[in-house]
Amino acid sequence: MDEQRPEDDTALQAWAAQYRHFAAFECPQDPLYVAICEAIAGLPELLTLMAAAPATQRRPNLLLAALQDQLLAGEEAHSLADYYPSLGGARAPDAELPALLLDFVRRRRTALTELLATRSTQTNECGRCAVLWPALQAVAAATGGQDLALLDIGSSAGLTLGVDRYRYDYGRFQRGAPAGPELPTIACDWLGEAPPPAEAPAWRLVERAGLDPAPVDLQDEAAVRWLRACLWPHDRERARRFEQAVALARAEGPAVRRADDCLAAIEPWLDALAPGVQPVLFNSWVLAYFDPAALADYQARLLRLVRERGIAWLCAESPALHGAGLAAPPAPPADPGAATLWSLSWAAPTAALQRRALAWSHPHGRWLQWLER
Numbered sequence: 122m123d124e125q126r127p128e129d130d131t132a133l134q135a136w137a138a139q140y141r142h143f144a145a146f147e148c149p150q151d152p153l154y155v156a157i158c159e160a161i162a163g164l165p166e167l168l169t170l171m172a173a174a175p176a177t178q179r180r181p182n183l184l185l186a187a188l189q190d191q192l193l194a195g196e197e198a199h200s201l202a203d204y205y206p207s208l209g210g211a212r213a214p215d216a217e218l219p220a221l222l223l224d225f226v227r228r229r230r231t232a233l234t235e236l237l238a239t240r241s242t243q244t245n246e247c248g249r250c251a252v253l254w255p256a257l258q259a260v261a262a263a264t265g266g267q268d269l270a271l272l273d274i275g276s277s278a279g280l281t282l283g284v285d286r287y288r289y290d291y292g293r294f295q296r297g298a299p300a301g302p303e304l305p306t307i308a309c310d311w312l313g314e315a316p317p318p319a320e321a322p323a324w325r326l327v328e329r330a331g332l333d334p335a336p337v338d339l340q341d342e343a344a345v346r347w348l349r350a351c352l353w354p355h356d357r358e359r360a361r362r363f364e365q366a367v368a369l370a371r372a373e374g375p376a377v378r379r380a381d382d383c384l385a386a387i388e389p390w391l392d393a394l395a396p397g398v399q400p401v402l403f404n405s406w407v408l409a410y411f412d413p414a415a416l417a418d419y420q421a422r423l424l425r426l427v428r429e430r431g432i433a434w435l436c437a438e439s440p441a442l443h444g445a446g447l448a449a450p451p452a453p454p455a456d457p458g459a460a461t462l463w464s465l466s467w468a469a470p471t472a473a474l475q476r477r478a479l480a481w482s483h484p485h486g487r488w489l490q491w492l493e494r
């Protein structure tokens with residue numbers, strides 16, 4: 122637990138600023154979350170809940186998920202649920218929301234505190250696969266490898282491992298698996314002038330696995346409810362494709378295993394791969410939760426594996442988290458405050474380390490702008 126005390130005015134001011142920033146720049150399209158964040162920012166009693174979370178998890182989306190989890194659990198009826206489309210609510214945010222929010226927190230404070238102390242935000246957003254699909258095309262082109270082995274770090278329930286099982290609608294064109302009634306179809310606006318990727322993928326996944334310090338067991342309904350709670354309540358299309366992706370992952374069986382030290386588990390995974398398979402390590406919206414020392418260690422060890430073991434490293438994070446030596450143009454105006462930068466690092470057998478910015482995207486894959494070379 123961080124030494125910062127909840128009664129510290131400096132801490133409260135910093136946490137309030139976090140919620141206001143989240144409302145303005147990270148969830149402006151969700152009126153309910155904007156209103157809740159603004160309410161929390163003005164209520165010190167709610168801000169003090171942040172102290173229950175580990176320092177690296179003290180982010181607004183963790184408390185937002187905890188609130189929705191307790192509403193989804195349905196242990197007691199409460200009028201706060203009337204605002205949540207995810208619970209069938211249709212009430213727009215109004216002047217009564219802050220008081221109802223405070224009342225719900227007081228009733229469920231013990232359970233909320235427990236969630237904040239023990240959970241992490243594990244959205245496991247399969248919408249990002251709309252960018253991962255063409256990124257794997259770029260891996261195949263850069264490395265010459267057709268048979269790919271995908272390892273997802275911080276994989277949660279492993280839904281991104283189904284990247285080749287989903288259908289993608291980019292507006293002007295479609296890619297991915299053939300359309301089907303129970304198949305997730307992910308809509309993603311293809312921005313800019315870059316040509317679309319080839320219709321037939323130049324790669325195939327021959328191995329897929331995930332590593333996570335706390336993987337989600339898809340047979341555990343409470344664990345799946347937590348993943349639902351991490352989704353934003355207004356986005357019913359996102360919720361629908363989540364349920365479809367969960368059903369597919371359950372049918373395919375577990376591919377994510379627990380690893381207290383994910384970095385230490387990478388080389389044994391590499392050692393077990395068949396000859397000729399190109400390993401691809403992927404992380405998305407994971408590094409924001411690392412402290413500076415852990416982040417520097419992760420970046421250094423991944424780049425060493427690129428040079429020494431020939432892995433291709435796909436990184437989908439905020440720009441500052443990719444490490445040195447990567448040049449990227451400015452984010453597009455579609456959503457510059459929360460845009461995700463995608464990069465590829467690889468090393469050919471006879472070439473030095475190479476790093477390339479591939480794309481900008483919405484954090485949940487609603488749009489992407491591929492960067493032409």
